[in-house]
C-alpha cells in the first residue's frame with residue numbers, strides 16, 4: 001500500500017471525526033441552551049405541527065429568503081439543490097449495491113454539478129458587486145464560495161477532461177468504511193478534489209456552515225405562537241418565580 | 249452630542265423608494281445621553297464605567313451565551329447572504345452601513361468570534377474577528393441605540409436571525425459595565441419607584457381621570473366613568489401612561505372608557521400598576537422586565553379583578569402577550585373564559601362580534617383613514633385566535649367605525665410594516681436626527697396614500713408610534729394631527745344611547 005493511500009485514508013478519518021464531533025458538540029450546545037422567552041417571528045403557527053411545516057418550507061423552499069431577496073434566493077436555491085442532488089449521487093461511492101435513490105439521480109446528477117456551479121458563481125458575483133454585500137463580507141465569506149467552486153470545478157474536470165478510475169475510487173472509500181484500505185488512484189484532479197472536500201468537512205463545524213443546524217434551533221422559527229395558552233419557562237427563569245417582587 | 253433640528257438635512261421623500269448606496273459613518277455622531285449613577289443603580293447596574301470593563305463585558309457575554317439560545321445560534325448561523333441589508337428603516341433613512349442589520353450584529357459577532365470560537369481565536373483576520381476595545385464599546389453604544397428592536401430584519405432572514413435580540417444583548421452588556429442609556433434607565437427607575445414612566449403619583453392620576461370624566465360629560469352628555477383602584481371591578485385595564493395626558497393618546501383612553509361604558513362591564517385602572525409600557529424589554533434585562541411586570545400581577549390580585557385588558561401600546565403588548573405568562577404567570581386567579589391578557593382591540597372586537605356595540609360611521613366621515621401596523625404587535629405578538637389576527641382585528645375596528653379606509657402599500661404593512669422610527673427606547677430628543685431619518689420609509693408610504701387616495705388620518709395602536717409621528721410628521725410637511733388612536737375613532741362613532 002502506498003504512502004499516498006495511507007495519507008488520504010488518515011485525512012478522511014480525521015475529517016470525518018472532526019465533522020461529526022464538531023457538529024455533535026455544537027448541536028449539544030444549542031440543545032442545552034434554553035430560550036427563556038417566547039420570541040417566534042409572527043405571524044407564526046400556533047401548533048407544533050404548524051412549526052414543522054414552517055421549518056419544512058424554510059429548508060426546502062427558503063421561504064423567508066424568497067421574501068427578502070429574489071436574486072440571493074435564486075442563486076442560493078440553485079446551488080443548494082444542485083449540491084443536494086450531487087451529494088446523493090455521490091452515495092454510489094459508498095454503497096454496494098448502489099442505493100436506489102443514488103442510482104435514480106445518476107443521470108440528472110451530472111447536470112446538477114453545473115447548476116450548482118452556476119448558483120455559486122451567481123452568489124460570488126453578488127458578493128463582489130453589491131456594495132452592501134462587499135461591506136459585510138470577510139475574507140472567509142469569499143473563500144467559502146471559492147472552495148465550493150473549486151470542489152465542483154475539479155469534480156467536473158474529472159468527469160469531462162481527465163477521467164479517473166472510479167471503480168478504484170469506490171474501492172478506496174468502501175475500504176475506508178470497512179477498515180480494509182484499498183489503493184487510491186494518483187490522479188491530480190482526484191487528489192485536489194478530495195483534499196478540498198476534506199478541508200470543507202473540517203471547516204464545517206467552525207464556520208457559517210453552522211447555518212444548517214442553526215436553522216432548526218432558531219427560536220424565531222421553531223417556536224409555536226401559544227404563549228397565552230402555555231406557560232413557557234426556562235429552568236433558570238423558573239427559579240426566579242420564588243423571589244420575584246413588584247419593586248418597592 | 250445630539251444635533252439640533254437645523255443641523256441635519258431632512259431627507260427628501262421620493263415616490264419609488266430606493267436602496268441607498270452605503271455612506272460609512274454617516275451616523276457615527278449619533279448617540280444618546282449616557283445614564284447617570286442615579287439612573288443606573290436602582291436597576292442594579294454599576295453607576296459608571298467599571299475599571300475592569302473588558303473582563304466584565306466578556307464575562308457577561310459568556311453568561312448570556314449560556315442563558316439565551318438565540319445568541320449562539322444567531323451569531324453562528326449568519327451566512328452573510330445580505331437579504332436583511334436593505335430591510336432596516338435606519339439604514340434606508342441614513343445609509344450608514346452599520347445600520348444594516350447584519351452589520352449591526354457583526355459589531356457583537358466579531359467580538360464573539362475572537363473570544364468564543366476556534367476560527368476567531370486562531371484566524372481572526374480571516375473571519376473578521378477583533379479584540380474588545382474602547383472603540384468597539386463606543387460603536388456598540390452608538391449603533392445599539394440606532395436599532396428600534398422592530399424585528400423587520402428577522403422576517404426576511406433565512407434563519408430568522410433577529411437583530412433585536414442582538415441589540416438587547418449589546419445593551420445588557422453595556423449596562424453591566426456601567427454605560428447605560430439615560431432615557432430608558434431613568435424611566436425604568438421611575439416605574440420601580442412610582443409605578444409609571446412619567447412618575448405620575450396617585451393624586452395626579454385621580455385628578456386627571458376626574459378631568460376626563462368632566463370633559464366627556466360636557467362633550468357627549470353621558471356619564472362615562474374612568475375609575476381608579478376600584479376593588480372588585482371585572483376588568484383591570486393597564487395602559488401606557490401617555491394615555492393619561494398626551495395627544496392623541498388620551499382620545500384613545502376616552503374611547504376605551506366609552507366601550508366599557510356601552511358594554512356595561514365594570515373596569516378599573518390601578519395607581520400601583522399605572523403603566524403598561526415595560527422598558528425592561530428594550531434594555532434586554534430579564535430581571536427588570538419581570539419586576540416592572542410584577543406590579544400588574546400584584547394589582548390584579550389586590551383589586552380582585554377577573555380579567556386584564558391592555559391598552560394601545562406596541563412593545564407593552566409584546567411583553568404582555570408573549571412574556572407575561574412566563575414572567576408573572578400563571579394566571580389561575582383570573583377568569584379562564586377570557587384570554588389573559590386581552591388586548592383592548594380584541595376586547596372591542598369581541599363585543600362587536602356579539603352585537604353589543606352600535607356604530608354611527610358617519611361621525612368619522614370627515615376622515616379618510618389608514619392604519620400603521622406597529623412592529624411589536626405585528627411581528628412579536630398576536631390578537632385573536634389565528635395567526636395574523638393582529639392585522640385583521642384593528643382594521644375591522646376601523647372599518648366598523650369609518651366609511652373611508654385605505655391600506656398603505658403591501659410591502660409596508662402587516663409583517664412587512666416599517667417602524668415609526670422611535671421604538672425600542674429611542675423616543676428621546678437626543679436622538680432626534682435618527683428618529684426623523686428612520687421615519688422615511690413610513691413617511692413615503694403615507695405620502696403615497698395621501699396623494700393617491702386622499703388619506704387624512706393615520707390610526708395607530710402604540711403610544712410610542714403616536715408620540716413619534718406627532719413629532720416627525722411636521723418635518724415632512726404633514727400635520728401632526730394626522731395621527732390618531734384607533735379607539736378615538738371607535739369612541740367617536742360609538743352610539744352611546746341609554747344604559748342597559
Ligand code: HEM
Pocket residue numbers: 058059060062065072073075076077079080123124127141144145148209211212215327328329406
Ligand atoms: C438543511 C440544509 C441547508 C439549508 C436549509 C441551507 C440554507 C441556506 C440558505 C437559505 C442560504 C442563504 C442563501 C445563499 O446565500 O445561498 C445558505 C447559504 C449557504 N449555504 Fe446552505 N443550507 C443547507 C445546507 C448547506 C450545506 C450542506 C452546505 C455546504 C456544504 C451549505 C453551504 C452554504 C454556503 C457556503 C452558503 C453561503 C453562500 C454565500 O456565500 O452567499 N449549505 N444556505
Ligand code: SF4
Pocket residue numbers: 335336337338347348349352394395396397398399400401402410411412415667
Ligand atoms: S430590529 Fe429593526 S431597527 Fe433593528 S436592525 Fe432589525 S430592522 Fe433595523
Ligand code: SF4
Pocket residue numbers: 325326327328329330331332333349350404405406407408409
Ligand atoms: S439575512 Fe440573516 S443570514 Fe442573511 S445576512 Fe442577514 S442576518 Fe445574515
